[in-house]
Amino acid sequence: MAMNKIIPGIVCAMVLVASGCSRQQSDWEKARAANTTDSYELFLKKYPSGEFTAQAQARVKELYEERDWQKARDADTPEAYQAFLKQYPEGKWTEEARIRVENFTLAQAPSGAPAGADAAPAPVPAAAPTTSAPPAGPEPTPKPPVKPLGKAPVKASAKAAAKSMAKAAVKSASPAKGGYGVQLGAFGSGEAAANKHWSELQAKFPAALGTLTPRVTPATTANGTIYRLQVAGLSRSGARSICKSLKAQGEACVLVIPRRATGPK
Numbered sequence: 141m142a143m144n145k146i147i148p149g150i151v152c153a154m155v156l157v158a159s160g161c162s163r164q165q166s167d168w169e170k171a172r173a174a175n176t177t178d179s180y181e182l183f184l185k186k187y188p189s190g191e192f193t194a195q196a197q198a199r200v201k202e203l204y205e206e207r208d209w210q211k212a213r214d215a216d217t218p219e220a221y222q223a224f225l226k227q228y229p230e231g232k233w234t235e236e237a238r239i240r241v242e243n244f245t246l247a248q249a250p251s252g253a254p255a256g257a258d259a260a261p262a263p264v265p266a267a268a269p270t271t272s273a274p275p276a277g278p279e280p281t282p283k284p285p286v287k288p289l290g291k292a293p294v295k296a297s298a299k300a301a302a303k304s305m306a307k308a309a310v311k312s313a314s315p316a317k318g319g320y321g322v323q324l325g326a327f328g329s330g331e332a333a334a335n336k337h338w339s340e341l342q343a344k345f346p347a348a349l350g351t352l353t354p355r356v357t358p359a360t361t362a363n364g365t366i367y368r369l370q371v372a373g374l375s376r377s378g379a380r381s382i383c384k385s386l387k388a389q390g391e392a393c394v395l396v397i398p399r400r401a402t403g404p405k
Contacts, residue, residue: 209237326366328364
């Protein structure tokens with residue numbers, strides 16, 4: 141008699157367990173089909189320690205990170221990317237956010253040249269010789285003339301010299317064809333990281349970058365040395381086309397404008 145009472149109880153318990161598992165499986169499939177933070181959070185509230193709890197928690201985290209990354213990209217400011225990094229220091233988009241922050245850091249550096257352009261001192265025109273009246277008193281003993289070093293100075297009027305300098309300034313201020321470039325990243329972790337990023341970009345965008353040759357150059361900023369990944373020797377339209385193509389795919393790209401020399405005012 142006792143066994144007859146125990147067996148039905150065991151069977152009922154097994155049916156209840158199977159029913160509960162079936163209901164949890166069904167709710168999990170519904171949450172996955174909806175694939176929203178609300179659906180997963182509702183599932184977690186109902187099953188805080190169920191079979192699919194860990195998967196639901198991981199998916200909620202991914203969805204929130206994707207949402208916040210999209211917000212940072214839409215804002216496209218250093219502050220937005222820094223806020224994202226603070227919230228997701230080890231996330232899926234962390235490295236990309238760091239690259240974009242470093243790009244902004246370089247662009248805002250007070251170097252007197254456009255972002256990414258190689259800094260070089262502007263040529264300094266030679267100072268014109270000055271003359272002064274001889275002091276009153278006895279005639280000084282004449283000294284033998286000093287032989288000038290190099291070529292003798294060219295005699296020209298002040299008007300002609302000024303005109304020549306103005307023409308040279310206009311010529312140097314006009315960027316040569318093919319003087320544009322693009323900056324594809326700025327890395328604080330070293331040159332190897334820049335080269336690795338180039339390999340990834342070249343594999344992802346063979347039509348735009350397949351035939352180009354990159355260069356990695358160090359730049360000193362307030363936060364230390366950063367290695368800039370650039371492609372130079374492009375026309376203006378070519379550089380703009382590459383940046384437009386990469387940005388449309390969510391990649392960072394900064395136009396590098398030829399440095400314009402500063403002439404005399």
